Amino acid sequence: MSISTASLKTDNGSIIWNALVNNGFTEIATAGIMGNLKAESNLDPTICEGGGHSPNIKVDGVTGYGIAQWTYTTRQKSLHDFANEKGKKSGDLLVQVDFLIQEIKLYGIVNKLNECKTASEAAFLFHEDFERSADTPAMAQRRATYAEEILKSKGENAAEGTSSYTGDIINYAFGESRIQGTVGG
Numbered sequence: 524m525s526i527s528t529a530s531l532k533t534d535n536g537s538i539i540w541n542a543l544v545n546n547g548f549t550e551i552a553t554a555g556i557m558g559n560l561k562a563e564s565n566l567d568p569t570i571c572e573g574g575g576h577s578p579n580i581k582v583d584g585v586t587g588y589g590i591a592q593w594t595y596t597t598r599q600k601s602l603h604d605f606a607n608e609k610g611k612k613s614g615d616l617l618v619q620v621d622f623l624i625q626e627i628k629l630y631g632i633v634n635k636l637n638e639c640k641t642a643s644e645a646a647f648l649f650h651e652d653f654e655r656s657a658d659t660p661a662m663a664q665r666r667a668t669y670a671e672e673i674l675k676s677k678g679e680n681a682a683e684g685t686s687s688y689t690g691d692i693i694n695y696a697f698g699e700s701r702i703q704g705t706v707g708g
Contacts, residue, residue, distance in 0.1 A: 540678025552636035555645020558670025566682040569614040662677035
């Protein structure tokens with residue numbers, strides 16, 4: 524599948540939304556996933572846990588990185604290697620979204636996410652089965668609130684502040700589909 528650059532919105536939320544929906548996630552599942560990503564990183568692919576930014580992940584098993592705040596050494600190393608295989612930096616938004624899709628499939632939760640009836644339900648499921656953060660129930664509720672907001676906007680401008688990802692427009696593969704998108708890093 525290809526999306527023309529004329530119709531492609533280049534804010535991070537729109538890019539992630541389009542990639543997930545184009546790879547078979549329902550809008551409700553997509554919003555649930557993105558509610559978690561917003562809580563983790565505000566959809567910023569270069570953000571490091573504790574503050575700061577980096578174009579590449581530090582594989583240390585401690586510092587969360589990127590849109591999903593990958594922390595465990597095995598997951599950090601997998602993202603690092605995945606980006607290298609594509610000839611990109613691990614801070615590239617499109618690399619991270621493609622890696623995220625691959626991970627969600629490996630976790631075997633695509634169907635469960637797609638069966639959710641509300642964005643909040645999908646957000647709680649994704650948090651429990653994928654993110655597994657140390658959030659309190661009140662903090663987890665924030666993920667559901669974000670998911671409901673993201674569902675209404677279809678991902679557009681989902682991140683707060685300056686979140687538009689700049690870079691070159693290229694053809695890129697997300698899982699099984701193809702898209703033109705903004706890359707950089």
